[in-house]
Amino acid sequence: MQAKTAEEDSVDQRVRRRLRELRTQRGLTLEEVANRSSIDVSTLSRLESGKRRLALDHLPRLAAALSVSTDDLLRAPDAEDPRVKSSSHTHHGVTYWPLTRQGPASGLHAFKIRVSARRRKPPEELPVHEGQDWMYVLSGRLRLILGDQDFTVKPGEAVEFSTWTPHWFGAVEEAVEALAIFGPHGERLHLHTS
Known part of the structure; x- marks a missing residue:
């Protein structure tokens, strides 16, 4: 042999x-x-x-x-292009740039977001859904309402919260840029509903 x-x-x-x-x-x-x-x-x-x-x-x-x-x-397998190629989406004053591929529905998805300076007034009823959201503020000041609490999140600060808590985020004054990670339920809510 x-x-x-x-x-x-x-x-x-x-x-x-x-x-x-x-x-x-x-x-x-x-x-x-x-x-x-x-x-x-x-x-x-x-x-x-x-x-x-x-x-x-x-x-x-x-x-x-x-x-x-x-x-x-x-032949050798094709080398996968590691770049994420997706266009941005704007919904209710927030523009979302995908930073991860849209994989299985159970996965987490990362976005760079820009919150318009005009997004300052929360809706009468704050959304609640399954999951966990995480955000890191790059510039501007983010207003985050969680239930009865109202927070101002500054550049360099991160927040993580259960989305079972009624919540909303917007700008304090100027536009806000941040990195965000949403689970599939949060992604659907932020990108496709009010």
Whole structure:
């Protein structure tokens, strides 16, 4: 039995990574790809995990199962662009610039926000929703109402609070810039409702 060369090892690893990448991009299960390629699901699982060595006859069947060419299966996976590319949204006097990708609904999302100097009057009924909000003021003074308490948050100060408490934020005088982290419920409330 011969030892694998470094080149064989890197091709094997590349195909395994590419196989998993293409399968998940297409939303396919191991079982679906196994059925399409006529490869046993346990064999496919071991191929992806590196517990089984890739054979040449696997390549065309896997490529066909994933609707790609064999060359596409052999090439290195694309390097993901780490930059977050999303446009801003303005809602009720607050502009939100996303700083994180919009991933699973259960995830936290970070934003740079700018609160208009005209946003000074809280609504008659303060919103309440599931979750936790966090803000760090970069410039200006932020007015934060939590239940019966009224706070002024200055640059360099951070706040974290349960959104089960009736709450609202606005500007004291000039526009406010801050970093904010919202859970999915807070993100929906701040970006899509009153």
